[in-house]
Amino acid sequence: MSEERMQVLRLLEKGQITHQQALALLEALGGADDPSQELTEASTAPAASMKIQNAATEQDADMRSAASELGQGLQTLSEQISEEVRETLQEVGSEINTALHEVGEELREIGHESNLADLFSNIFTGRLGKQYRWQQEKHIDLESAINSLRLAISSRNGSIRLLPTDENQVTVRMQMCLQAPSEAEAKEMAEHCLEELQAVADEQLQLAWRVNEEAVGAIAFEVLVPRRLLVEFDLSSKNGSISVTDLHANGIAATKNGAVKVDGPNYGDLRIETKNGDIIVTAGLEALAATNKNGSISCSLEPLCDGQIALATTNGSVQAELVCKEHIGYKLEMQTRNGRLNANLPDLVVDLDKRYYLRGCTSNWERVKVKSSVTAISKNGSISVRAR
Secondary structure (H helix, E strand, O other), X not given: OOHHHHHHHHHHHHOOOOHHHHHHHHHHHOOOOOHHHHHHXXXXXXXXXXXXXXXHHHHHHHHHHHHHHHHHHHHHHHHHHHHHHHHHHHHHHHHHHHHHHHHHHHHXXXXXXXXXXXXXXXXXXXXXXXXXXXEEEEEEEOXXXXXXXXXXXXXXXXXXXXXXXXXXXXXXXXXXXXXEOOHHHHHHHHHHHEEEEEEEEOOEEXXXXXXOOOOOEEEEEEEEEEOOOEEEEEEEEEOOXXXXXXXXXXXXXXXXXXXXXXXXXXXXXXEEEEEOOOEEEEEEEOEEEEEEEOOOEEEEEEEOOOEEEEEEEOOOOEEEEEOOOOOEEEEEEEEEOOOOEEEEOOOEEEEEEOOOEEEEEEOOHHHOOEEEEEEEEEOOOOEEEEEO
């Protein structure tokens, strides 16, 4: 387009000439097939430009609004994360203080019982002597009237194992590993540091062993129990594991710095506690309460009657496999502070599902014979509950 024609169009746009005058001038200049079409295009161009400008302005406003909302959302998320981090740090600090307090209490107990300076001096100079290992075995025959066993074992630096036997006697094997200047002194130490109780009352055999603080070393227990006995146990160990296999039993198992493992099809109420160790339960049972600090909980369970299954850990995961049959129903509650939740049970109806909390029950809950309420809690770990 020539400069002269552009000048005519600019005059028309500014309103200095009329449309008819512009058309006459363009026809006089020549060089265009259709001057009227040229004027139409020129007149619509400013409107199109204005529409484009308005659309760009609206788009820019939308982008500013979206950016503002995104910024507010990120700020809110940052505040939530900061609050959760602060709460987590406060909880961790509280747990560390509790652990330090427990360690201090244990050191004070040791200090009351012996001279710490002399103890460490003896350890590093070798005056405590070398380690002596041997096994003591005890057999306790059962009268036909005895139908149950009450067993209590408290050990330090040693494991505890309960196993079934077809014999009609209780067999107790104690693996000694004690440090002393001589073998004779080691055996003398064993006699003084090992407290024992044996009694019979109301058709029940009562057995108890306790390793006191005089022991320098470890004493491990392995107890073979006749299958026909109903067993009630109370087991505790510091720096040692506990395992119970295939018994008709109920009771308590607690450790510090050791794992707990229970396996078998016929248990009653079980209470398991550990610090710094895993809990593994594969069992048919009536009820279970498993509590852990600094360790995972792994269970494969079949409820035998109405009851509760409570699984809780502070720093570790919870994994539970549950037997699902027509006569068994579950009510489920899961909660964590930092971790994932995964619930996969047949016909599970979830009535509340949040990021860190889930609640529901199986659809057969109202009509089943066996109702089991399952609670799984972890402060810093994932939780998985699924069908076995």
